[in-house]
Amino acid sequence: MSDATGTLLEVDDLRVDFPTRTGLVQAVRGVSFSLGRERLGIVGESGSGKSQTGRAIMGLTPPQALVSAKKLALDGIDLLAMPARQRRALRGKRIAMILQDPKYSLDPVMSIGRQIVETLRTHEKVSKGEARERALAMLEAVQIRDPARVFDLHPHEVSGGMGQRAMIAMMLIAGPELMIADEPTSALDVTVQLDVLGILDRLVSERGMGLIFISHDLRLVASFCDRVIVMYAGKVVEQLKASELREAQHPYTRGLLNCMPKIGYERHPLPVLDRKPEWAA
Amino acid sequence: MSAAENEVAAGRGSARAVAVASFIGRFLVIAITTYLGLLAVTFFIGRVIPIDPVLAVLGDRAPLNVVERTRREMGLDLPLIEQFYIYVKNALNGDFGTSVLTTNPVMTDIRRAFPATIELATLGTLIGSVIGVPLGVLAAVKRGSLIDQIVRVIGLIGYSVPIFWIGLLGLVLFYAKLQWVAFPARLDVVYEYTFTPITGFYLLDAAMQGQWDVFYDAYRHIVLPASLLGYFSLAYISRMTRSFMLNELSQEYIVAARAKGLSETRIIWGHALRNAAVPMVTVIALSYAGLLEGSVLTETVFSWPGIGLYITNSLQNADMNAVLGGTIVIGSVFIGINLLSDLLYKLLDPRTKTG
Numbered sequence: 001m002s003d004a005t006g007t008l009l010e011v012d013d014l015r016v017d018f019p020t021r022t023g024l025v026q027a028v029r030g031v032s033f034s035l036g037r038e039r040l041g042i043v044g045e046s047g048s049g050k051s052q053t054g055r056a057i058m059g060l061t062p063p064q065a066l067v068s069a070k071k072l073a074l075d076g077i078d079l080l081a082m083p084a085r086q087r088r089a090l091r092g093k094r095i096a097m098i099l100q101d102p103k104y105s106l107d108p109v110m111s112i113g114r115q116i117v118e119t120l121r122t123h124e125k126v127s128k129g130e131a132r133e134r135a136l137a138m139l140e141a142v143q144i145r146d147p148a149r150v151f152d153l154h155p156h157e158v159s160g161g162m163g164q165r166a167m168i169a170m171m172l173i174a175g176p177e178l179m180i181a182d183e184p185t186s187a188l189d190v191t192v193q194l195d196v197l198g199i200l201d202r203l204v205s206e207r208g209m210g211l212i213f214i215s216h217d218l219r220l221v222a223s224f225c226d227r228v229i230v231m232y233a234g235k236v237v238e239q240l241k242a243s244e245l246r247e248a249q250h251p252y253t254r255g256l257l258n259c260m261p262k263i264g265y266e267r268h269p270l271p272v273l274d275r276k277p278e279w280a281a
Numbered sequence: 282m283s284a285a286e287n288e289v290a291a292g293r294g295s296a297r298a299v300a301v302a303s304f305i306g307r308f309l310v311i312a313i314t315t316y317l318g319l320l321a322v323t324f325f326i327g328r329v330i331p332i333d334p335v336l337a338v339l340g341d342r343a344p345l346n347v348v349e350r351t352r353r354e355m356g357l358d359l360p361l362i363e364q365f366y367i368y369v370k371n372a373l374n375g376d377f378g379t380s381v382l383t384t385n386p387v388m389t390d391i392r393r394a395f396p397a398t399i400e401l402a403t404l405g406t407l408i409g410s411v412i413g414v415p416l417g418v419l420a421a422v423k424r425g426s427l428i429d430q431i432v433r434v435i436g437l438i439g440y441s442v443p444i445f446w447i448g449l450l451g452l453v454l455f456y457a458k459l460q461w462v463a464f465p466a467r468l469d470v471v472y473e474y475t476f477t478p479i480t481g482f483y484l485l486d487a488a489m490q491g492q493w494d495v496f497y498d499a500y501r502h503i504v505l506p507a508s509l510l511g512y513f514s515l516a517y518i519s520r521m522t523r524s525f526m527l528n529e530l531s532q533e534y535i536v537a538a539r540a541k542g543l544s545e546t547r548i549i550w551g552h553a554l555r556n557a558a559v560p561m562v563t564v565i566a567l568s569y570a571g572l573l574e575g576s577v578l579t580e581t582v583f584s585w586p587g588i589g590l591y592i593t594n595s596l597q598n599a600d601m602n603a604v605l606g607g608t609i610v611i612g613s614v615f616i617g618i619n620l621l622s623d624l625l626y627k628l629l630d631p632r633t634k635t636g
Contacts, residue, residue, distance in 0.1 A: 060539055092542030099540075104533035107552050109559070109631060119541040154631040170541065 008178055008210040009035040009057070012071035016052045016061055027052040027065075029234035035178075039204065039211045041221035041242065043256070044231035045273075050214045053231070054180045057212070058097050059087045074178065093123040096171035097180040098200075101187035102163025106155035106170075113139075113151030116170045123174040138169040142199050161192035168200060178210045186215070197224060218245070218256055230256070233280035252279055304627070308620055317369070319612040323605045324368050328361070332599050337381055377606030382598045387606035390591060395610065396481025397467060398580070398587035401507055402572035408511025409518050410565050414554075416515070417522025421530060422549055432519055439516020444509060448582040451505050463501035465584040472498055506583040510576060514568045521564045525557035532556075559630045566622035570615050 016028035028049040033040070042050045056067050059079065072079045074095060079087065099105035107115060116135040120126060126134070132151070139147035142165040155163055164184065171179065181200065185193040201224065204211045215221050221228055222245045230238040230253045238250040248254055255273045335352050343351075352358055356367055371377070377387035420432040455461045463469065467483055468476065476495050478486045484503065487496035529535070530553050538548045577589040588607055595603035627633050 058540060060536060088542050088544065090542070091540055097537075097540040099533055099537055101533065105537040107534045107538070107556070109556055109629065110552070111631075118543065122542050122544075122547075156632045167537070170537075174542075 007034050007036055008075060009212075010071055010073045011035075011053075011057070012069060014053065014056060014069040014072060015067070016049070016056050017066040017068075018062075018064060019066065026234055028056060031231070031234075031236050033229055033236065033239065035210050035212065037177075037208050037210050038227065039201075039213060039225040041213045041215065041225035041228040042231060043215055043218050043221050043228060045216060048231040049234040050216075050231050051182055054097065054182050054212060054214050058091060058095060058180060059084075060091075060097070089123070092119050092171070092176065093174050094176050095178045095180065096174070096176040097182060098164075098167055098171055098184045100183040102155065102160060102167050103187070105167060106163060108155055111152050111154055112158070112166045116151075116166070116173055119170050120173045135169070135173065138173045139166070141172075141203065142166070142169045143195075144169075159192075160188050161196055164188060164192075164196050165199060168196075168203070172203060172207075175207070176209065178212070179204060180212045180214070182214045183216070184213075185220070186217070193220075219260060232275075235280065237279055250279075251276070304624070308624070312616055312620060315616050316613060319609060319616070320369050320372055321365070323608055323612075324365050327601055327605050328364075330601070332601055334601060337599055337601065372609060377609065378602035380595065380600055380603040382595055382600045382603065387603050390603065391588065391607060391610050393481065394586055394588045394591040396478075397585060398573060398589065400482045400484065401503065401510060401579075401585060401587060402569060402576075404503060404507035405510030405572050406514055406565065406569040408508060409514030409568065412511070413515035413518030414522050414561070417519040418526055418549065418554055420519065420523045421526030422545075424527065429523075432523070436516040436520045439513050443578075444513060444576065445578045445582050447512075448506070448509055448579060451509060452582070455505055462505045463498065465502075465582065467499065467502055467586065468495070469498050469502075506579050506585060510572055510579060514572065517568055518561075518565060522557065522561060525560050526553055529553040529556045559626060562622050562625045562629060566618050566625075570618045573614050573618070574611055 011034065012032045014028055014031045015026070018025040018027060031049070031053055042053065044050045052061065052065075055061050056065075056069075057072070057079070061067055067080065069080060074090070079090075106112070110118075113132070113135055116138060117128075117131045120131050120134060136147040136151060139150055144150050144162060144165055150158065150162070150166070155166075158166065164187075168184075179200075184200065185196055188196060197220075200211075203209075211225075213221060213225055222242045225242045228240060228242050228245060229236050230248075230250065232252050238248060238253045240248060245253075245257070248257060251274065255271075258271050259273060261267075334355060335348055335357065338355075339348060339351060356364060359367075375388050377391075379385070380387050380390055383390055416432050416435070420429040423429055452465065456464055466473075472495050476483075476487070476492065479489065480486055483499040484496060487493070487499055526549075530549075535548060535553060538552050543551075574589065577593050579585065580587045580590040581593075588611065592604055592607040594600075595607070
């Protein structure tokens with residue numbers, strides 16, 4: 001947290017539980033962190049609760065889930081206390097989210113342009129013509145070469161990289177202050193990943209936004225974020241600066257780091273992650 | 282719109298024209314092949330069934346030489362392939378021979394009977410979709426709630442209760458007891474002879490001629506059978522809508538739509554239903570085609586002079602010309618509706634255009 005920019009998001013003791021027939025499943029168990037206008041990475045393996053943390057901040061947990069926190073506040077506004085209607089008005093406007101795979105996260109029967117315009121016109125009273133102009137400008141900002149053409153295309157007619165750029169445009173057009181990117185590049189080709197990340201990075205820093213970058217890719221997070229939170233079994237096991245990731249203390253983080261392949265070294269047998277029950281306690 | 286944009290739009294317009302032309306081309310090829318197949322099958326059935334058409338015309342007491350002459354006159358002594366050629370030629374001209382039962386050309390009979398069925402089936406499908414789709418959407422959105430259970434029960438009854446039983450009950454209640462609807466027929470006897478139909482759709486004809494008393498009478502006659510058919514297609518349509526909607530609502534683009542801050546109304550009707558509409562087209566088209574086959578039971582209970590009743594009566598009297606003619610007409614309508622739903626499918630789903 002830096003005092004110069006102020007705290008954007010405060011999360012204290014966030015819990016997400018799912019009541020099931022076999023008992024309570026605790027997906028997130030007391031996660032706390034605060035975020036300024038910076039890039040925060042959340043890493044962890046599948047089922048560590050990193051995505052559910054992001055969705056709980058968005059207010060997009062499934063209806064049967066129980067979300068509680070000592071504090072969950074955006075810019076000082078208590079998110080959990082506000083009525084659903086106001087919470088909805090915040091989504092897209094002040095907090096937005098980029099999902100993993102544009103193939104599934106864009107509506108297949110609606111043109112890309114209309115989907116972008118839809119976000120804008122939900123939050124601002126603008127004329128159709130102005131909305132179109134701004135959507136085209138936004139498409140240009142995500143480095144789409146021929147915005148007027150792409151505007152009228154449908155999601156199946158564009159590549160994954162272009163789809164994810166359209167997704168970014170759709171989520172950024174109303175000018176949110178906080179962006180949650182949930183595995184935004186995991187579904188993309190490696191060569192496209194860096195392009196998309198570069199665009200996201202530039203837009204986030206240009207607009208002075210806060211970014212929560214959820215990923216299982218430790219290396220990517222380390223090179224892209226300012227700070228990193230490592231989650232395991234619904235809990236934060238370690239929180240550190242990205243630059244200090246090499247000096248991580250927690251055995252789980254060290255285990256994760258140890259699993260990363262190194263060029264020039266052959267290892268047999270491959271290292272396996274150690275999971276100790278006391279870390280989850 | 283700027284000049285450049287106009288140019289782009291015009292370019293896309295001509296590309297679209299080519300696409301439409303090629304679509305119509307394929308449309309015709311498919312329609313013609315299917316239609317020829319239909320003719321071949323009906324011809325084959327007409328030849329293998331153990332009903333002698335000569336016998337059906339003359340009866341079994343005719344002298345042998347008369348039988349022989351008639352057989353020659355009917356072209357039954359010609360080689361099979363030549364018979365088929367004549368059959369196809371006549372069928373393409375709308376000539377399916379003469380009905381033994383009514384002594385009219387089969388086509389004349391069908392022209393009278395089919396509009397009655399179309400009118401009933403169209404109204405039934407309209408009622409079924411206009412009520413069934415929103416019910417299905419509601420059931421999917423409020424999954425597991427009381428509304429969902431109620432829709433489930435409505436659907437279950439629609440599936441499992443025989444239509445003639447519920448039709449008779451309806452008549453007892455709404456006609457005999459409450460007098461809300463008219464007796465089983467298309468019109469009151471008074472109008473039967475004073476009213477001259479144009480298209481054969483009585484509601485439409487009466488409205489076009491400004492005879493509102495006839496319109497009201499036709500309405501009183503059609504409302505009960507149409508509602509019943511509507512109920513039965515509603516049962517099916519609402520169940521299918523529910524399952525398509527549940528599938529769409531679990532997709533990632535719904536999460537994205539929520540993340541954009543859209544209202545639930547917009548998400549449900551603007552995104553989820555818009556996607557669910559693609560498979561719904563097929564469901565509704567098939568249900569409509571099913572009703573157009575003529576719901577024999579409904580037409581019997583309500584003395585509705587439709588194609589189902591006509592074919593059933595002909596079948597019971599071994600009137601093969603009428604049966605085969607009716608089959609061909611229904612088959613053609615089936616082909617038409619299937620192609621039409623294909624066309625709608627393409628309009629609704631952009632993925633089918635290029636894919």
